[in-house]
Amino acid sequence: MGLEVQGGLLMADLLDIIIVGIYLCALLGIGIIASKKIKNCDDFICAGKSLGFWLFTVLMIGTVCSGMSLLGVSGFGYLSGWPGIWEQIFVPLAISFCVIFFGVKLQHVGRSAGYMTVQDYFAHRFQSPRTLRGLSSVAGIIVSLIYLAGQYTAISIVLMWLFEIPHWMALLIAAVIVTAYTTLGGLYAVAWTSLFQGLLLLIGVLIMAPLVIMSAGGITHVNEVLAGIDPNLVQPAFPASYAAYAFCTPEFLFSFAILLMIGLSCAPHVINNVLAVKECRYFKWVPLVSFLVYGLVMFLIKFSGFAGRAMVADGLLSLPDVANAQDFVFVYAVQYATQSVYLWGIFAVIILAAVMSTTDRLMLTVGSMFGWDIYRNVLKPKAKDSDVLKISRITTVVAAVITLLFAINPPDILAFLIWMGIGVMLSTFAVPLLAGLYWRGATREGAIASMAAGLVASGVFGYYYQFVAKLPMHFSIYAVTCSFVAMVAVSLLTARNDATVLDETMTGWYIQPK
Amino acid sequence: MFGLPDITIFTVSSAVALIVVLLALWALRYREVF
Numbered sequence: 001m002g003l004e005v006q007g008g009l010l011m012a013d014l015l016d017i018i019i020v021g022i023y024l025c026a027l028l029g030i031g032i033i034a035s036k037k038i039k040n041c042d043d044f045i046c047a048g049k050s051l052g053f054w055l056f057t058v059l060m061i062g063t064v065c066s067g068m069s070l071l072g073v074s075g076f077g078y079l080s081g082w083p084g085i086w087e088q089i090f091v092p093l094a095i096s097f098c099v100i101f102f103g104v105k106l107q108h109v110g111r112s113a114g115y116m117t118v119q120d121y122f123a124h125r126f127q128s129p130r131t132l133r134g135l136s137s138v139a140g141i142i143v144s145l146i147y148l149a150g151q152y153t154a155i156s157i158v159l160m161w162l163f164e165i166p167h168w169m170a171l172l173i174a175a176v177i178v179t180a181y182t183t184l185g186g187l188y189a190v191a192w193t194s195l196f197q198g199l200l201l202l203i204g205v206l207i208m209a210p211l212v213i214m215s216a217g218g219i220t221h222v223n224e225v226l227a228g229i230d231p232n233l234v235q236p237a238f239p240a241s242y243a244a245y246a247f248c249t250p251e252f253l254f255s256f257a258i259l260l261m262i263g264l265s266c267a268p269h270v271i272n273n274v275l276a277v278k279e280c281r282y283f284k285w286v287p288l289v290s291f292l293v294y295g296l297v298m299f300l301i302k303f304s305g306f307a308g309r310a311m312v313a314d315g316l317l318s319l320p321d322v323a324n325a326q327d328f329v330f331v332y333a334v335q336y337a338t339q340s341v342y343l344w345g346i347f348a349v350i351i352l353a354a355v356m357s358t359t360d361r362l363m364l365t366v367g368s369m370f371g372w373d374i375y376r377n378v379l380k381p382k383a384k385d386s387d388v389l390k391i392s393r394i395t396t397v398v399a400a401v402i403t404l405l406f407a408i409n410p411p412d413i414l415a416f417l418i419w420m421g422i423g424v425m426l427s428t429f430a431v432p433l434l435a436g437l438y439w440r441g442a443t444r445e446g447a448i449a450s451m452a453a454g455l456v457a458s459g460v461f462g463y464y465y466q467f468v469a470k471l472p473m474h475f476s477i478y479a480v481t482c483s484f485v486a487m488v489a490v491s492l493l494t495a496r497n498d499a500t501v502l503d504e505t506m507t508g509w510y511i512q513p514k
Numbered sequence: 515m516f517g518l519p520d521i522t523i524f525t526v527s528s529a530v531a532l533i534v535v536l537l538a539l540w541a542l543r544y545r546e547v548f
Contacts, residue, residue, distance in 0.1 A: 082522055089529060096537055223517030234518050236525040284544040288537040295530070512545055 016163070019345035023200075023352065024177045027193050031181025034189035040385050041376075044186030044392060045116045045368040046276040053282045055191045056273065060095045060286070061294045062194035062357030063270050065201070066151060070301055070354050074330035077305025078312075081226050081233030083248035088302050090260035092294040096287035098265035103274035104283050105437050105506050110275045113504070118271050118433070119373040125436045125505040126444040127497050130378050132432075135448060137373040139428050139455055140268040143421060144366050145403055147269075150418035151359040152407040157327075158351045168408050174356075179400040182360045182367075183393050187276055190360045197353035202297060204350030208334050209300035215337035216307035217314070225310035233309075241470070255473035263426030263476060266433050269358075269365040301330065308333040367396030420462045423476030427454035431483040435491070440507050446491030454483030 038044050051059065076084045106121060115121055119140070123133040152171055159170035181189045216222050226233040237253055238246035248256070264270060277283070308329035311317040317336050319325040334347050371392025376383050383391075431450045435442035457479035465475040496502075506513065515523055 082518070082526075085526055086529075089526075089533065093533065100540060220517040227517065234522055236522045284541050288534065288541055291533065291537055 013163070016345035016348065020159075020163075020348055020352070023349045024173075026196065027177055027181050027356070030192045030196065031184040031189040034181070034185025034192055037188050038184075038186050038389075041116065041372060041388050041392065043188065044389055045272075045364070045372060047187035047191055049111070049276055050278050051191055051273075051276045052278055053286070055195055056277050056282055057286050057290050057293075058198040059191045059194045059273055059276075059361075060098070060270070061290055062198050063273060063361045064091065064094055064264055064358075065294065065297075065354050066147075066154075066358040070330055070351050071154060071157065071327045073298060073301045074305035074308065074333075075324065075326035075328075077302040078309045078326040078329045079245045080238075080248050081230070081306065081309070083232070083235060083237045083246075083253070085236075085299075085302060086248070086253050086256065087260065088295060088298040090257050091264065092291045092298060093261045094264035094270070095290040095294065097261050098270055099274065099283050099287050099290075100511065102265065102271055102433060102437065103277075104280065104511055106271070107274050107277055107280050107283070109505050111280075115275050116372050117275070117368055118268055118429075119369065119377075121505070122432065122436070122447065123377070125497070125501065125507065126432075126442075126447045127501055128444045128448070132444060132448055132451070133373055134378050135451055136429070136432075137369045137378075139424075139451065140369050141366050143267075143424050143428070144269060144362050144369075145399060145406075146417045147267075147421045148359065148362045148366070148399065148403040149406040149410070150421065151355055151362065152403055153410070153418075154355045155352065155359070156407065158348050158355070171404055171407055174352075174359075175400050175404045178356055178359050179363065179397055182363050183396050187364060190357075190364055191276075193360065194357045197357045200353045201350055201357075202293070204346065204353075205297050205300050208337070208347060208350070209304045211337040212304045212330075212333045213307045215333070216310045216316070219303065219307075222303075222307050222310040225313050226306060229309070229313055241472075247470075249472070251472050252474065255477035258480070259422060259426055259474050259476050262430050262434075263422045266429040267422070267425040268369065268429070269361045271429075271433075272365060272368070273361075304330050304333055311336065363396050363399050366399040367392045370395040416462075416466060419466070420458065423462060423474065423479065424455065424458045426476045427458035427479035427483055430454075430480055431487045435487050436505075437507060438509055439491075440502050441491050441496060442487060442507075443491045443494045443496060445494040446487045446489075449490040450483045450487035453486035454479055457482035 037048070042048055073087065076087060106115070106118070109115070110121065113120070113124055115124075119133045119137050122136050123129045126132050152175065155174040156167050156170040159165060159173060160167060163170070181193060185192070213219055213222065223234050232238050232246065237250045238248050241247055241249055241252075308317065311333060312319060317332055319328055319332060322328075335344065338344070338347070371388050375391045376388045428451055431454060432442075432447040435450070436447065458476060461471070461475040461478045465471050471478065502508075
């Protein structure tokens with residue numbers, strides 16, 4: 001650990017180990033209790049479609065609130081100042097967007113048609129039980145695995161920082177715990193642990209963030225320091241891209257809004273949650289409640305990033321001399337603000353809670369996409385339910401092992417792929433989903449072309465943006481445009497799907513039918 | 515206010531307020547039975 005509190009260090013280390021140990025045991029305990037409820041695939045993948053209002057709301061927040069929500073959000077605040085505040089509006093809006101524009105219809109149709117994953121919807125709506133289901137599952141699994149590797153990296157940063165243990169050991173501890181409870185308890189365990197971890201996160205941030213802001217001299221002083229560094233750091237957007245940190249120009253923020261709001265909402269690990277809700281009446285207040293709760297947490301974390309920048313400028317804090325040092329600002333600012341080593345264990349638990357709640361959902365999504373969509377619906381349609389459950393569990397473990405190997409020995413391209421993650425989700429899934437739900441003219445061929453075009457274009461534009469030249473907007477906006485053009489052009493040239501199927505899947509220009 | 519230019523306060527707070535109003539409207543107009 002970074003601070004020189006020699007006397008209490010040994011005791012603090014022991015206390016930190018106990019705190020984190022209790023937390024990890026609690027997760028495991030929840031997994032064991034949840035495992036008693038798993039009787040079939042529906043229980044494992046959709047928690048028996050029994051999630052209540054708060055379980056669903058917190059599951060959505062926990063799924064969206066990834067490892068980078070604490071480290072990356074404050075780091076982004078440190079780097080970009082107020083022009084980056086829009087991230088804290090767009091990300092919580094992803095949940096509202098998902099519930100309103102996808103959830104209402106999908107949950108209703110899914111309940112009568114027996115959907116387990118969003119791929120069931122694709123197969124039904126586009127009358128493509130194998131091709132589109134297979135393509136979207138493979139794309140979903142690849143993107144989820146990449147995203148998962150990023151989550152494991154964030155977990156290892158926290159455990160390495162707290163316990164000064166080797167990278168591989170930190171990863172292994174986290175992976176064993178999260179894999180155990182996810183494999184045992186499926187979505188029941190993921191939802192229950194999310195509730196537990198969401199409460200920890202909320203309470204922790206409500207205590208830690210104000211402490212950090214007060215230690216930096218209060219919000220007014222923080223803003224004055226930011227304005228002294230660069231007057232544009234307190235503006236709502238940068239007027240032009242005049243420096244590496246000044247990329248949040250108005251046009252970039254527009255693409256950022258689309259990326260975060262729609263890209264996150266159509267990610268398989270997020271959208272699948274709407275199929276597990278017990279009653280559709282919960283969709284009434286979830287958009288507002290999740291926006292307010294998650295928005296409050298995110299704003300406080302962003303303000304902590306601003307405060308960290310002011311503390312560094314005032315000479316109160318210095319960041320480590322490593323790449324992306326800004327991502328450590330929340331950790332270092334809390335260390336400075338609390339001074340007490342005894343609080344660090346609790347703080348580590350808060351960060352782990354944010355990371356774990358996304359990691360478990362991603363692993364379950366990979367397991368269910370392979371077990372249910374590929375094994376049960378493409379490879380072996382007559383497979384028994386118990387076999388599908390077994391395969392889903394095995395795939396969840398395999399997903400953990402693969403990503404762990406990537407995270408322990410990260411190839412050079414991994415950082416690039418993680419950075420691409422949400423952009424690929426937007427480019428691949430947004431157009432087929434939105435067109436499928438709201439445009440009766442969208443055809444199977446259009447959906448396949450749109451998905452393939454989005455996937456390829458995101459690779460091309462992502463590479464160009466990162467390695468050739470910066471574009472005025474986020475690369476995904478160009479890729480999603482290609483996906484949109486492919487959907488419209490190919491759909492207009494091919495025959496429409498059956499009207500019966502379009503009626504069954506509630507396809508049309510409405511959210512709720514009159 | 516809070517050491518920020520008026521444009522920042524106005525833009526950010528009105529965006530948040532607009533979203534809250536829209537989401538509240540969604541809730542009030544949502545029909546519980548299809």
